[in-house]
Amino acid sequence: MSKNHRKPLELSSEPASPILRLLFARLPASAYLLLLPLLIVLLIIDVMAPPHAGAAERGVGFGTWAPISAYGWHGSMLIGGVHTYCITPGAPAPTGPSTDHGISGSAAGLSPQQLAGINLLISTYGQTEDPVQAAAVAWAVKAIANRDETLHAFGYPGDSLAGAIHWTLSALAPQHDRAVQERAVAYYDEATRAASNTSSPTGRLVFSTDAADHRSGTVRVEATGAAAGTVTLVNAVFAGSGSPTLDNASAGTEYAIRAVPPAEGRAYTVSGTGRFRTGLPAAVRHYTTPGGQQTAGPAAPLEFEIVGADAAPRVPPFSPRISTRVPVRVTAGGPYIDEVTFSAEDGSWPRAEDGSYLPVTAVAVVYRTDAEPVPGAEVPTEASVVGSLRVTTDALAGPTMAYTVASPWEMTAPGFYTAVWSVTAADQVGPVAAHTGPDFAWTERFGEPSQVAVVAPPPATPTPLPAPSTESPAPPVEDAPAATPERALAATGMNAGDVRAPAALAIGLLSIGIAIVASRRPRFGARPTIR
16 A cells, blocks of 8 residues: 555545446436437447446455555455455556456566466465455555565565565564464465466367277366366267266266267268366456556456367168069060169168268179079089170169169070179278178079079970972882782682682672662652551
8 A cells, every 4th residue: 555645535426437427417308308419329329438336445354444554454355255465556446437358368567477376366365354364465465566665665674575474564563463464474375376377278079989880989078177067068978867968077078978869871070169267367357446456356256168060971871682583584685684682681771961861882793504493502604605795773762763774795605593692892982881891792593492493494496307309200000910819828828728618608798698688668659658
């Protein structure tokens, strides 16, 4: 405090603002109507002016609460119920109306190091009802703000903070002199050490992903100082609570998380933001009093934000499969035709950013064998490769439809034609390969009955008859002479006489029978006799 005596400032019960005094003046009603627009404008200006915190009140400490006094005031000054402390040694006590300038990093022209030390003492030790502690804080704060003025303000000739305190308090409060000295020196040293690091706090969120499960992982808070705060996740929740927000998260601790993909089949990224409080800022709550001290109140612990995200997108795994069928098993030849149906054996079908299906490609090798293939057997060494097939899914239909594939070549030779399909990562576009993994490969087994098309050999052609000859016919060959009865019968062992007599008898009997039948038949045109 200054040693010069000044008249104490008197407080008035009238409104401090002249605008408010005008509003409260006793005027006729008609005058208010005329002055209303002007009053509104003036009121707006008054509202926008820096706020007044009211006059400082005597806080906790030792001495005389007055602008100036023989030994001054050593302790806190209450402004709005907050303990504040002088930061301009030698000026009168702030007994008049004070103005609150809010949190300031340049109060009274002090450096960040000075403000950091002052804020530490006021925030940590200054909000007290103990007069010894308040007086010690007041001396340490003033010494940080202006050590030379603080030591010599009351005539002390030396260069010791403890000596300056003893010079004054030995007469003002001798019973507390030693305690105030010890605490003030300790506070000053602590604040000086703490103020050596005034760098702004920094931090980040570090995410990890479980290699076996893209939905599992952790998040760790990395921040300078003993930081604590709140972390909020995007596309994930904390495994312990199932909530995307965690309060009282601390630096250096890993927390298990569970990812929540925003859309099935798409790569996604887990990220987060955190709001943390750590240490005290190099700033104070700054108050000024016309003609009096500038005082400092506590500035809240420093708040800062940190962010973080996955180092690489999380890619849901995907394993495609296909089923195939030749629509016609037995054919006369022509193109090899196959029907291919895709499906997701594992995971969801991958999608593009616009929601369309990512394309998946399958290729096939077609073999021909003379014998019907055995399902699941190795490809026979005598099998010949006829050609290949290729099909890629549609962006709109994806796996929801069957694809008919016709070969650009034809089956010409008889035999059994078998397609063996495969789906590999090497045949896919980059985004699909990211889902399948670079080593993915699926191959259909050889000889699937649904994959065999048969080309039968053509039917055998009959041998044509010889064409008739156009040459003249050869002369007829004379009949060989008939064998004589004796010669013919000689082979049977019978003689001619034995045969000749029965033949004559048979001929005679036949003649008699014919004559009898003829005598009984009516003549043509004769009327039958009716008896």
